[in-house]
Amino acid sequence: MMKMVRAIVRPEKENDVVLALEAKGFPALTKTHVFGRGKQKGITVGPIHYDELPKVMLMIVTEDESVPVIIDVIQKAAFVGYEGDGKIFVSPVTESYTIRTGAKAE
Template identity: 45%
Template sequence: MLLIRAIVRPEKKDVVLEQLAGAGYNAATMVDVVGRGKQKGIKIGGMVYDEIPKSLILMVVPDDAKERVVQIIMNTARTGTEGTFGDGKVFVSPVEEAYTISRNSPGL
């Protein structure tokens, strides 16, 4: 199993989730977050905005779903045909164990 963490523009969150659900990947956790990338925020006039709103989508998927899920996120979250700074980031990490709280799980 893999944990996929996708940081996307807030206005892209719903369309990313829609495309994932359409491909059969319904389970996700969403969190509104703020942050900045390599550009250290954006400067407008004399003001620097370094807490840019983003949406964090968390999903645990089988190993063999990684390529498909990442591709859906990348294609859907990208702005325009080329993408631009601030479109987001996708991180993939292994998940060693997972437990469903509502079911009997082996003790730790």
């Protein structure tokens, strides 16, 4: 079975994570720039409150057995040690199709 790993990371760690995944043999991914907030509900710097913060979401579809390796790579490459380092979500992928051919991907 296939799984989708979604990682939401700090923008400044994006390149580190992408390069680390590629070095471990996972070059295929989709990334998108997103805005959001975690449990801390944004951050306050002086008198200014930032309700939503910029993040990068990386999406990787992979075989079940690769998931622990991918999670480990992302955790190590994205780690700063402060709130807002990000989250990793894993969910099943029940079907996928190749647009060009219409074939169901195996």
